Amino acid sequence: MKKYNFSAGPSKLDTTVIEKANQSIIEYEDKGLSILEISHRSQEYSDIMEKLKSNLRNLLSIPENYFILLLQGGATYQNSLIPHNFGKKSNIGCLVTGEWSKKTLQDFELINKTESTSVSHEEIEKFLMSDNSDAFKNLDHLHITSNETINGIQIRDFNNINHPSLFIDMSSDFGSYNFEWENISYIYSGAQKNMGIPGVTICVGKNEVLNNTVNPSYLDLKKLVENDSVYNTPPTFSVYVLYLVTEWMLNCGGIKYFEEKSISSSELIYRQLAEHGKHIILPVSEYARSRSNIVFNFNDPSLEEDFFKKAEEENILGIKGHRSVGGVRISLYNAINEEMIDYLNKFISRFFEKI
Ligand SMILES: Cc1ncc(COP(=O)(O)O)c(C=O)c1O
Numbered sequence: 001m002k003k004y005n006f007s008a009g010p011s012k013l014d015t016t017v018i019e020k021a022n023q024s025i026i027e028y029e030d031k032g033l034s035i036l037e038i039s040h041r042s043q044e045y046s047d048i049m050e051k052l053k054s055n056l057r058n059l060l061s062i063p064e065n066y067f068i069l070l071l072q073g074g075a076t077y078q079n080s081l082i083p084h085n086f087g088k089k090s091n092i093g094c095l096v097t098g099e100w101s102k103k104t105l106q107d108f109e110l111i112n113k114t115e116s117t118s119v120s121h122e123e124i125e126k127f128l129m130s131d132n133s134d135a136f137k138n139l140d141h142l143h144i145t146s147n148e149t150i151n152g153i154q155i156r157d158f159n160n161i162n163h164p165s166l167f168i169d170m171s172s173d174f175g176s177y178n179f180e181w182e183n184i185s186y187i188y189s190g191a192q193k194n195m196g197i198p199g200v201t202i203c204v205g206k207n208e209v210l211n212n213t214v215n216p217s218y219l220d221l222k223k224l225v226e227n228d229s230v231y232n233t234p235p236t237f238s239v240y241v242l243y244l245v246t247e248w249m250l251n252c253g254g255i256k257y258f259e260e261k262s263i264s265s266s267e268l269i270y271r272q273l274a275e276h277g278k279h280i281i282l283p284v285s286e287y288a289r290s291r292s293n294i295v296f297n298f299n300d301p302s303l304e305e306d307f308f309k310k311a312e313e314e315n316i317l318g319i320k321g322h323r324s325v326g327g328v329r330i331s332l333y334n335a336i337n338e339e340m341i342d343y344l345n346k347f348i349s350r351f352f353e354k355i
Contacts, residue, residue, distance in 0.1 A: 004340050007318025008149055008293060009172065009193040012335040017196075017244045024240065040234050048243050049229065055246035059255055062204055063181055069203040069221075070229040070239055074190045075100075075171040078201065079107035082143065082167060082186070085221045087112035088213050090140035092167065095119060097155065098148030099324060100169060108143070115139060121153045125287035128155070133162035141165045141185060141209075147173035149193075150322040152295035152329065153288045159183060165209070173292045174202065175249065175334060177259040185209045191238060193292075194258075194334040196245045199238030249334065258334050265332050265341045266291035272345045276352040279303065283327075297327040304328070307351060314347055 005012045024035040031044060038044050053068045062068065071077065086092045087108060093115035094105040108114040117135045119127050136142045142163040147154045149172040158166055158179055165185040174189035186205035192198040210222045217223055217231060224231050249258065270289065273280060273296055281297045284290070298304050307328065311319055321327035330344065 002315060004314075004316045004343055005318050006316065006330050006332070006336065006340075006344065008322070008329060008331040009190075009333070010198055011193055011318070011331060011333045012340075013196070013241075013245070014248050014335045017241065017248050017335075020244050021241055035240050036237055038236060040230050040236050045236060048240055052239065052243040052246060055243070055250060056202065056204070059175065059246060059249055060204075061178070061181075065207050066181070066204050067207055067210075067225045068229075069205070069225055070234060070242075071201045071203055071224065072199065072235055074198070074201055075169055075188060076103075076107075078169070078188045078203070079104050080111065081219055081221060083108045083111040083114070084215050084219045085211065085213050086141050086167070086209070087114065089211060091115075091138065092141040092143060093117070093136060093139040095136075095142060095144045095161070097121070097124065097145060098151035098153050099322070100148055100150065100171070101143070101145040104143060104145065104169060121151070121283075121288040122285045124153070124155060125285070128157055128160040131162055132160075136163045139163065141167055143167040143169070145169040145171075147171070147290055147292050149293050149331075150325055150329075152284050152290045152293045154290035154292065155288070172331075172333075173290075175255065175258065176262045176292060178255050191242050191245075193331075194245075196242040197238050199235035200242055202242070245334075261334075261338075262291045262332065265336060265338075266294060268341055268345060269294050269330060269332070269348075272348050276348070279352060279355060292332060294330040294332065295321060295325075295327055297321075303355070310351060311347065316344060316347060 028035040028038060056062060056068055094101060094108060096102055096105055096116050096118040105114060105116050144166060146168050156177055159182055164183050166183055167185055168187040170187050170189045172193045175194040186209060188201055188203045191200045191202060210225060273282060279299055281299060283295060283297060308320060319328055319330055321329040
C-alpha cells in the first residue's frame with residue numbers, strides 16, 4: 001500500500017536509491033560480496049568515499065580549502081566535538097533561534113562558558129537586514145542553526161550575519177539550497193533528512209580553523225580529518241546510501257533543481273494553509289518561515305486529532321508536530337515529489353471544506 005511520508009527524519013528516500021541499495025545488499029557491483037560485508041579499509045570503500053566527496057564538492061561548490069569529514073554520533077555529537085575543539089583556546093558563542101540551537105547552547109555550556117544571543121522569529125528579518133556585528137564582537141566563532149526543525153524557523157542568508165566565522169548546524173536543510181562559503185568555517189548535518197539514512201553526519205570545514213587542542217581521539221577534530229574519516233570503523237552502509245543520494249541528486253540537476261523544488265513545494269503548502277486562516281495559526285512570521293518544515297496549529301485544538309486521524313486513513317504519515325511543541329509539522333525534504341505535494345494539498349483542502 002502506498003504511503004505518503006512527510007516525516008521530519010528519518011524521512012522519505014527516492015525509490016531509485018532504495019532499489020540500488022537493495023541490490024547492493026544482495027551483491028555489490030559483481031564483487032561477490034554484500035555492501036554490508038565490505039571492509040572500510042578495502043579499495044571498494046575508498047572508491048565510494050572518493051566519489052562521494054567529489055559529488056558533495058560538486059553539489060555544494062565546496063571550495064578546495066575545506067575538508068569533508070564523515071562522522072558518527074549525529075548532530076548531537078557535534079555539541080561535544082565543537083566546544084572541545086573551539087571553546088578552549090578560542091571563544092565560540094551561540095545564536096539561539098529555537099529548540100535545537102537552545103540544546104546546542106546547553107551542551108556547549110557544560111564544557112565551556114558560552115556567550116549567547118537570542119533572536120525570535122519576529123526579529124530575524126530586522127536582525128539580518130541591520131548591522132548585527134555588535135552582538136558577537138567578542139567571539140572568535142559563532143554557532144547558528146540554519147533550520148529549526150521543531151519550530152519551523154529558517155535562516156538561509158548567512159552572509160547577512162556579520163561574523164567572519166560561522167559554525168552551522170544544517171541538519172534539516174543541508175542540500176536544499178545553494179549558499180556562499182564566504183564567512184562559513186564549519187557546517188554539519190546528519191544525513192537522515194535530505195541526504196540519506198541515520199548513522200552518518202556530514203561535516204565540512206575550513207582547513208585553517210583546525211587547531212592543536214588536545215582531546216581524546218574521537219573528540220579530536222584534527223586527528224579525524226587527518227585520518228580522512230576512517231580513524232575508526234565508519235558507518236559504511238550509511239556512507240554508501242549517502243553516496244547513492246548524491247548520485248541521484250546530481251542526476252536530477254543538482255542543488256539548483258532541489259532549491260527550486262523546495263521553493264515551489266513550500267509555497268504551495270503555505271498558500272493552501274493561508275486560505276484556511278480562520279481555522280489555523282501559522283506561528284512563524286513570514287520572513288523566517290522554513291521551506292523544510294512547515295508548522296501550524298488549529299485555532300480549535302479539538303480539530304487536531306481529527307486531522308491526524310483522517311490523514312492516517314488517507315495514508316499520510318509523519319505530520320505530527322514535535323512532542324515538545326505539538327501541532328502539525330509537514331516536512332518537505334528533497335525526496336518529496338510533486339505528486340506527494342498535490343496529494344497532501346488536496347487532503348488539506350478537503351479537510352477544511354468539511355468544517
Ligand atoms: C536542527 C537539528 N539539529 C540537531 C538534531 C539532532 O540530530 P541527531 O539526531 O542526528 O543527533 C536535529 C534532529 O532532528 C535537528 O533537526
